[in-house]
Amino acid sequence: MQSSDTHSTLLDERREMFEAALEKHVADAEAGPSGAVMELAKHVLLAGGKRWRPVLVMLAYELAGGENDEDIMPLALAFELIHTATLVHDDINDNAKLRRGAVTLHERFGSVKAIVVGDYLFVEGFALGGRFSQRIVGLIADCCARIAAAELKQLEHVGDLGTTPEDYYAIIEGKTAGPFAAGCRAAAVVAGADEQTAARMGSFGLELGLAFQIVDDLLDLLGDERMGKPRGADVLEGKMTLPLIHALTLSHGDSRRRLGELISEFNDGVWEELIELLERSGSLEYASVLVNNHLTRALDSLLTFPESELRDALEWLTRQVMERNE
Amino acid sequence: MQSSDTHSTLLDERREMFEAALEKHVADAEAGPSGAVMELAKHVLLAGGKRWRPVLVMLAYELAGGENDEDIMPLALAFELIHTATLVHDDINDNAKLRRGAVTLHERFGSVKAIVVGDYLFVEGFALGGRFSQRIVGLIADCCARIAAAELKQLEHVGDLGTTPEDYYAIIEGKTAGPFAAGCRAAAVVAGADEQTAARMGSFGLELGLAFQIVDDLLDLLGDERMGKPRGADVLEGKMTLPLIHALTLSHGDSRRRLGELISEFNDGVWEELIELLERSGSLEYASVLVNNHLTRALDSLLTFPESELRDALEWLTRQVMERNE
Numbered sequence: 001m002q003s004s005d006t007h008s009t010l011l012d013e014r015r016e017m018f019e020a021a022l023e024k025h026v027a028d029a030e031a032g033p034s035g036a037v038m039e040l041a042k043h044v045l046l047a048g049g050k051r052w053r054p055v056l057v058m059l060a061y062e063l064a065g066g067e068n069d070e071d072i073m074p075l076a077l078a079f080e081l082i083h084t085a086t087l088v089h090d091d092i093n094d095n096a097k098l099r100r101g102a103v104t105l106h107e108r109f110g111s112v113k114a115i116v117v118g119d120y121l122f123v124e125g126f127a128l129g130g131r132f133s134q135r136i137v138g139l140i141a142d143c144c145a146r147i148a149a150a151e152l153k154q155l156e157h158v159g160d161l162g163t164t165p166e167d168y169y170a171i172i173e174g175k176t177a178g179p180f181a182a183g184c185r186a187a188a189v190v191a192g193a194d195e196q197t198a199a200r201m202g203s204f205g206l207e208l209g210l211a212f213q214i215v216d217d218l219l220d221l222l223g224d225e226r227m228g229k230p231r232g233a234d235v236l237e238g239k240m241t242l243p244l245i246h247a248l249t250l251s252h253g254d255s256r257r258r259l260g261e262l263i264s265e266f267n268d269g270v271w272e273e274l275i276e277l278l279e280r281s282g283s284l285e286y287a288s289v290l291v292n293n294h295l296t297r298a299l300d301s302l303l304t305f306p307e308s309e310l311r312d313a314l315e316w317l318t319r320q321v322m323e324r325n326e
Numbered sequence: 327m328q329s330s331d332t333h334s335t336l337l338d339e340r341r342e343m344f345e346a347a348l349e350k351h352v353a354d355a356e357a358g359p360s361g362a363v364m365e366l367a368k369h370v371l372l373a374g375g376k377r378w379r380p381v382l383v384m385l386a387y388e389l390a391g392g393e394n395d396e397d398i399m400p401l402a403l404a405f406e407l408i409h410t411a412t413l414v415h416d417d418i419n420d421n422a423k424l425r426r427g428a429v430t431l432h433e434r435f436g437s438v439k440a441i442v443v444g445d446y447l448f449v450e451g452f453a454l455g456g457r458f459s460q461r462i463v464g465l466i467a468d469c470c471a472r473i474a475a476a477e478l479k480q481l482e483h484v485g486d487l488g489t490t491p492e493d494y495y496a497i498i499e500g501k502t503a504g505p506f507a508a509g510c511r512a513a514a515v516v517a518g519a520d521e522q523t524a525a526r527m528g529s530f531g532l533e534l535g536l537a538f539q540i541v542d543d544l545l546d547l548l549g550d551e552r553m554g555k556p557r558g559a560d561v562l563e564g565k566m567t568l569p570l571i572h573a574l575t576l577s578h579g580d581s582r583r584r585l586g587e588l589i590s591e592f593n594d595g596v597w598e599e600l601i602e603l604l605e606r607s608g609s610l611e612y613a614s615v616l617v618n619n620h621l622t623r624a625l626d627s628l629l630t631f632p633e634s635e636l637r638d639a640l641e642w643l644t645r646q647v648m649e650r651n652e
Contacts (some may be wrong), residue, residue, distance in 0.1 A: 032471075033472055034471040034472060034474060034475035035475075036478055036479065036482075037471070037474045037475050040478070085445075089445060092438075093441065112418075112419040112481060113481055115415050115418065115419065115441060115444075116415070116477045116478050116481070117474075117478075118445070119411075119412075119415060119444070119448060119473075119474050120471060120474035120475075122448055122449070123448070123452075123470040123471050123474060124467075124471060126452045126463075126467055126470075127463070127467030127468070127470075127471065130452075130463030134456055137453070137456030137463065138453070138456060141452055141456055144452075145358075145360040145363070145446060145453065146359055146360060148442050148443075148445050148449065149359060149360040149361075149363050149446075151442045152363050152366070152439060152442050153362065155438060155439060
């Protein structure tokens with residue numbers, strides 16, 4: 001077992017490789033016929049971000065036997081561009097002011113232009129995906145259609161105190177875990193893996209993505225500066241996250257009524273009372289247990305791949321998600 | 327030469343074939359994992375529309391030697407879905423109330439859902455295009471990136487009295503003529519035509535599309551019930567169309583100043599005065615002459631294909647665009 005420094009270096013190398021490829025893609029696009037759109041898009045594309053998705057695509061490709069980083073880069077770019085497209089359109093919907101530490105596109109250039117930029121990022125993502133086989137194009141398209149369905153479902157459950165755990169899982173699977181899964185699976189296909197191996201890589205991505213989103217939801221509640229937004233922002237937007245759903249399911253009588261009020265009329269002044277109720281019903285702990293279950297399943301999927309420095313690094317990355325939660 | 331009834335029947339057959347395929351696609355999607363999004367999307371997809379784009383794709387495929395209508399249908403659907411995606415997002419931007427005679431999606435379900443539905447239609451269009459070769463995926467992606475660039479350019483010239491004819495052409499080529507060209511060209515590629523033949527088919531689509539858009543702009547000014555919106559709606563939105571640009575270029579002194587006022591502060595009460603100024607500078611006639619020039623070039627491109635009932639029908643269709651203008 002190597003030190004965490006080694007893993008961190010391996011991941012940083014991939015991240016830097018990706019940043020360089022992204023910067024080149026942006027510069028090329030700026031010089032092309034749609035340059036004016038990329039000039040706006042780059043304000044969010046190049047504003048940083050942790051690049052979880054493209055780094056995962058690159059690592060999944062290598063773990064599945066892929067040997068040429070240049071071959072996988074268009075796919076890593078495709079998933080990052082499509083992810084960014086959804087962020088741009090989501091931020092309009094949520095009226096968000098900041099993204100990746102920068103002023104959101106719609107705040108800076110207006111919603112009308114931000115819609116166009118989001119469309120463009122989708123299109124560019126698909127164009128990059130289109131360099132691969134029809135199998136890959138199909139995986140990307142299916143994943144994107146499910147993102148749209150999940151966003152619609154999320155909108156329909158805004159402020160809905162009757163949202164079930166199944167609704168919640170359908171939403172986060174479509175919005176977050178599905179793209180993680182599709183990215184890992186498609187990367188394995190590009191590496192030449194058989195369908196069974198690619199499916200196992202997809203399972204890894206799915207479980208990691210589920211854990212990742214539940215941790216995000218927990219961090220939003222607990223208020224973490226890494227989120228770059230005020231604590232409870234999801235509650236304020238009426239997003240029904242797992243701890244809330246769990247607490248609403250378990251409580252009854254007066255405390256159920258009070259919990260409903262706190263969620264429906266949330267403001268930072270009632271934050272402590274809300275957290276107290278969530279702790280009393282064990283809802284934060286329940287969500288943490290689920291995170292660990294998903295991560296354990298993700299690690300189990302990894303174990304089916306041959307041991308290597310790379311697999312160690314992916315395991316380490318998986319455990320990083322767990323640590324975000326601690 | 328056959329009667330126009332024959333041509334009309336031939337075109338109606340293709341349109342009906344397309345409608346049936348579209349209805350089947352919608353029903354299949356409704357039964358799938360993104361069914362809830364298609365349930366919203368179908369309100370605009372199945373609200374009618376003249377289906378110029380998919381019918382052109384089908385005819386271009388046949389004229390280029392394609393023999394199996396089922397083979398080309400996914401491409402015809404792809405272009406119609408992508409076109410509809412742009413309409414949904416445009417209507418949000420323009421705050422339009424009606425589309426294809428039906429209440430617009432954002433009016434009915436809110437802008438937030440309408441953005442998601444538009445994204446979904448883009449994705450579905452790409453998924454259908456993804457069934458073809460990388461060459462086709464590339465043509466679609468390039469065309470869509472140019473649509474985004476043209477929309478951005480149009481937004482940047484809203485109310486800009488200094489908009490040049492070159493700006494105008496860049497906008498309508500990106501938004502309207504480019505997709506016509508890409509559809510015709512891609513259809514020829516699917517039919518197995520060589521690149522030169524496919525390029526000629528693309529030229530036909532480009533010229534037809536340019537004429538089509540200039541006629542649309544003229545009909546908006548002159549007030550035509552087929553547009554389904556009040557006369558001068560484009561002027562009201564600050565869209566700089568060719569007759570306005572021409573008149574602004576030619577006039578000077580007091581009449582230039584007055585023309586600028588009429589455009590910037592347009593309302594239906596000054597419609598007659600605006601039309602009078604446009605007629606005095608010969609701007610409506612100028613636009614009509616350009617329409618005929620583009621249509622003549624479109625017909626010239628068609629003449630390079632072997633004579634057939636189908637070519638006659640396409641010529642007839644091209645002349646229909648001219649008649650819209652009379």
